Amino acid sequence: xSKYTEDDLREELKTKEYEYGFYTDIASxxxxxxxxxxxxxAISLKKGEPEWMTNWRLEAFxxxxxxxxxxxxxxxxxxxxFQAISYYSAPNSKPKYDSLDEVDPELxxxxxxxxxxxDEQKKLTGVAMDVVVDSVSVATSFKKTLGEKxxxxxxxxxxxxxxxxxxxxxxxxxxxxxxxxxxxxxSAVFSDGxxxxxxxxxxxxMELSTYFRINQAGxxxxxxxxxxxxxxSYVSYLEGCTAPSRDENQLHAAVVELxxxxxxxxxxxxxxxxxxxxxxxxxxxxxxxxxRGLCEKNAKIxxxxxxxxxxxTWKYPSCVLKGDNSVGEFYSIAVTNNFQQADTGTKMxxxxxxTKSTIIxxxxxxxxxxxxxxxxxxxxPNADNARNFSQCDSLLMGNECGAHTFPxxxxxxxTAKIEHEATTSKIGEDQIFYCNQRGIDTEKxxxxxxxxxxxxxxxxxxxxxxxxxxxxxxxxxxGSVG
Amino acid sequence: xxKIENLHASVEDKGILKGINLEIKAxxxxxxxxxxxxxxxxxxxxxxxxxxxEVTKGNIVFNGEDIEDLAxxxxxxxxxxxxxxxxxxIPGVSVTNFMKTAINETRKAKGLEDMPAKDMxxxxxxxxxxxxxxxxxxxxxxNEGFSGGEKKRNEIFQMAMLExxxxxxxxxxxxxxxxxxxxVANGVNKLKSKDNAVLVITHYQRLLDYxxxxxxxVLYNGRIVKSGGKELAxxxxxxxxxxxxEEVNA
Ligand SMILES: Nc1ncnc2c1ncn2[C@@H]1O[C@H](COP(=O)(O)OP(=O)(O)O)[C@@H](O)[C@H]1O
Ligand SMILES: [Mg+2]
Numbered sequence: 001x002s003k004y005t006e007d008d009l010r011e012e013l014k015t016k017e018y019e020y021g022f023y024t025d026i027a028s029x030x031x032x033x034x035x036x037x038x039x040x041x042a043i044s045l046k047k048g049e050p051e052w053m054t055n056w057r058l059e060a061f062x063x064x065x066x067x068x069x070x071x072x073x074x075x076x077x078x079x080x081x082f083q084a085i086s087y088y089s090a091p092n093s094k095p096k097y098d099s100l101d102e103v104d105p106e107l108x109x110x111x112x113x114x115x116x117x118x119d120e121q122k123k124l125t126g127v128a129m130d131v132v133v134d135s136v137s138v139a140t141s142f143k144k145t146l147g148e149k150x151x152x153x154x155x156x157x158x159x160x161x162x163x164x165x166x167x168x169x170x171x172x173x174x175x176x177x178x179x180x181x182x183x184x185x186x187s188a189v190f191s192d193g194x195x196x197x198x199x200x201x202x203x204x205x206m207e208l209s210t211y212f213r214i215n216q217a218g219x220x221x222x223x224x225x226x227x228x229x230x231x232x233s234y235v236s237y238l239e240g241c242t243a244p245s246r247d248e249n250q251l252h253a254a255v256v257e258l259x260x261x262x263x264x265x266x267x268x269x270x271x272x273x274x275x276x277x278x279x280x281x282x283x284x285x286x287x288x289x290x291x292r293g294l295c296e297k298n299a300k301i302x303x304x305x306x307x308x309x310x311x312x313t314w315k316y317p318s319c320v321l322k323g324d325n326s327v328g329e330f331y332s333i334a335v336t337n338n339f340q341q342a343d344t345g346t347k348m349x350x351x352x353x354x355t356k357s358t359i360i361x362x363x364x365x366x367x368x369x370x371x372x373x374x375x376x377x378x379x380x381p382n383a384d385n386a387r388n389f390s391q392c393d394s395l396l397m398g399n400e401c402g403a404h405t406f407p408x409x410x411x412x413x414x415t416a417k418i419e420h421e422a423t424t425s426k427i428g429e430d431q432i433f434y435c436n437q438r439g440i441d442t443e444k445x446x447x448x449x450x451x452x453x454x455x456x457x458x459x460x461x462x463x464x465x466x467x468x469x470x471x472x473x474x475x476x477x478x479g480s481v482g
Numbered sequence: 483x484x485k486i487e488n489l490h491a492s493v494e495d496k497g498i499l500k501g502i503n504l505e506i507k508a509x510x511x512x513x514x515x516x517x518x519x520x521x522x523x524x525x526x527x528x529x530x531x532x533x534x535x536e537v538t539k540g541n542i543v544f545n546g547e548d549i550e551d552l553a554x555x556x557x558x559x560x561x562x563x564x565x566x567x568x569x570x571x572i573p574g575v576s577v578t579n580f581m582k583t584a585i586n587e588t589r590k591a592k593g594l595e596d597m598p599a600k601d602m603x604x605x606x607x608x609x610x611x612x613x614x615x616x617x618x619x620x621x622x623x624x625n626e627g628f629s630g631g632e633k634k635r636n637e638i639f640q641m642a643m644l645e646x647x648x649x650x651x652x653x654x655x656x657x658x659x660x661x662x663x664x665x666v667a668n669g670v671n672k673l674k675s676k677d678n679a680v681l682v683i684t685h686y687q688r689l690l691d692y693x694x695x696x697x698x699x700v701l702y703n704g705r706i707v708k709s710g711g712k713e714l715a716x717x718x719x720x721x722x723x724x725x726x727x728e729e730v731n732a
Pocket of ligand 2: 522523524567652653
């Protein structure tokens with residue numbers, strides 16, 4: 001009889017191959033490795049930035065030199081040698097294209113392999129995309145439709161040139177240059193990223209989407225995203241990524257700043273699928289991200305994320321609830337397998353009165369992976385009647401993985417109401433047998449159970465993205481069990 | 483349809499089934515009764531293919547095929563259904579979604595396309611009416627927070643959806659009040675035909691008043707120690723199991 005025990009399951013999980021394990025060879029314009037003031041200046045020069053931007057980068061670099069890499073997270077890795085990384089790489093074809101025909105065919109082939117050809121995306125989903133490949137935007141679509149509503153959606157480099165007043169006013173106000181080690185590094189060397197501005201009272205008519213790619217061996221990627229929703233506006237923003245499989249650690253340290261002015265709402269959804277390393281834990285992307293949003297009066301920010309990739313993930317999308325009656329939400333699914341390590345969670349900082357936050361975190365661990373949730377709920381003295389609800393659920397597969405929950409609560413106002421619930425469960429043999437008995441094989445049964453476990457979060461994603469995310473969950477666990 | 487010969491099974495090296503012989507033909511209803519711990523659920527699990535249990539001797543033949551080497555889902559595809567004594571919860575998976583997956587996986591195994599959504603809805607409507615199940619109930623997470631009776635009724639709903647050849651009902655009556663019992667039994671009877679068979683595991687006569695067995699077997703200490711017609715169930719109801727134990731131990 002084909003006995004299927006947890007040992008078999010564990011064994012099979014180890015043999016999981018990265019779905020998108022290929023590498024595109026596009027000739028790149030790459031800087032020499034290493035980091036110093038000259039490199040920072042060169043990046044700025046290369047991008048044709050104004051002097052204020054160059055100086056802003058230099059300030060950040062100065063701050064970074066004084067800082068040390070944080071060690072408090074529950075992750076273990078060989079620290080990157082920051083002098084062994086090249087800080088700039090751009091596809092060497094023309095940096096901008098009017099149509100897809102002009103795009104490097106090899107790049108298009110990469111997209112095709114990922115099943116997300118620009119063409120299809122544009123036609124079928126009505127999603128405008130600003131594609132970041134190796135740090136430089138190569139194609140932008142739907143700009144016209146957006147332009148008619150006064151919405152600005154472009155690369156941050158372009159925004160620095162075309163809309164300096166907006167960038168200057170907001171960049172670094174949510175995540176200051178010296179916020180943390182990785183944020184400082186990003187501020188000094190960020191290569192590109194997205195910029196988005198939604199004018200007063202405008203409801204963005206489509207989901208804005210960016211596919212991030214890391215495409216060059218040994219090239220760190222430092223995106224910078226700045227999203228401003230002016231008073232009474234609404235936007236839903238999607239961010240998704242996959243990376244080619246390389247036997248070399250790739251550092252990724254992005255910064256995302258969101259600003260929701262009075263009565264505005266931002267939904268920010270991420271599906272992240274970077275190379276997690278092979279089954280021995282070699283290679284894989286290091287993902288150290290700083291994501292933070294500011295809510296003014298009656299504003300709302302929701303972070304929704306599905307994380308299945310990266311060797312090491314360090315990520316805490318946060319909300320600063322500054323305005324009265326503002327709302328912050330964090331919905332997260334983090335899957336770890338093999339030797340992956342994820343330390344992720346959120347910070348909800350309640351400053352205004354009647355502010356409300358909700359945290360729902362679902363961690364799924366398999367193989368020898370470690371999955372930690374770290375959340376801070378902070379209620380300041382002036383935040384009367386602040387409310388928080390947190391729920392952290394962990395699902396374990398096998399006996400060699402770990403799930404950890406670190407909830408921190410700092411309540412400095414007596415009227416605060418804070419609720420925290422946490423559960424840990426295992427996929428039981430009885431559950432699997434029950435499914436088997438109904439004709440559902442073990443692989444499909446696990447996918448079903450995992451999707452059920454993640455449902456509360458999957459439901460928060462925009463429709464097309466939810467389908468993609470569900471597939472990704474199945475791939476990252478199911479593909480391994482078959 | 484089902485032929486079990488000299489079946490021995492153990493779990494963690496502890497022998498539980500010690501030589502079961504049982505033959506069920508199409509169109510028949512069999513009942514298995516017996517004291518707690520005698521191995522009734524184990525027998526059901528072994529037929530369904532639970533891997534925890536090791537078959538150490540004997541064989542199980544279903545429609546002429548030895549199913550020993552088949553995985554549980556393959557046995558399900560061939561038409562074996564088990565209504566569990568203790569149905570498990572699967573949080574976040576609705577009854578509808580679960581059934582849709584079960585039906586389509588079974589169809590896939592037979593080389594068929596997914597059932598069109600329209601047909602699926604029709605089937606769900608038909609079967610939920612048969613078992614007097616409120617449609618709202620079907621969007622709840624599978625067995626999560628269900629009462630004992632709801633769980634059992636849901637098991638029979640699944641049976642109705644899957645239309646198995648051999649249905650094994652493991653203490654489906656426990657947890658059901660008299661009205662629910664009648665609805666469930668009525669559902670089972672409606673599904674009954676000359677081509678399928680039912681194996682009812684129960685402690686009580688009362689279910690057998692509704693689902694009338696052709697044969698009644700008493701399982702005790704891993705063996706079928708007595709078989710008879712439906713009157714045996716009445717006798718057991720009156721006299722309990724002690725006289726059987728005495729007979730066996732004599
Ligand atoms: N998974 C198991 N592990 C250990 N012992 C078991 C297991 N399943 C059943 N048993 C034992 O086998 C015997 C028969 O159990 P069971 O088949 O559930 O009886 P019944 O359904 O007739 O009440 C009992 O002694 C029970 O404790
Ligand atoms: Mg039992």
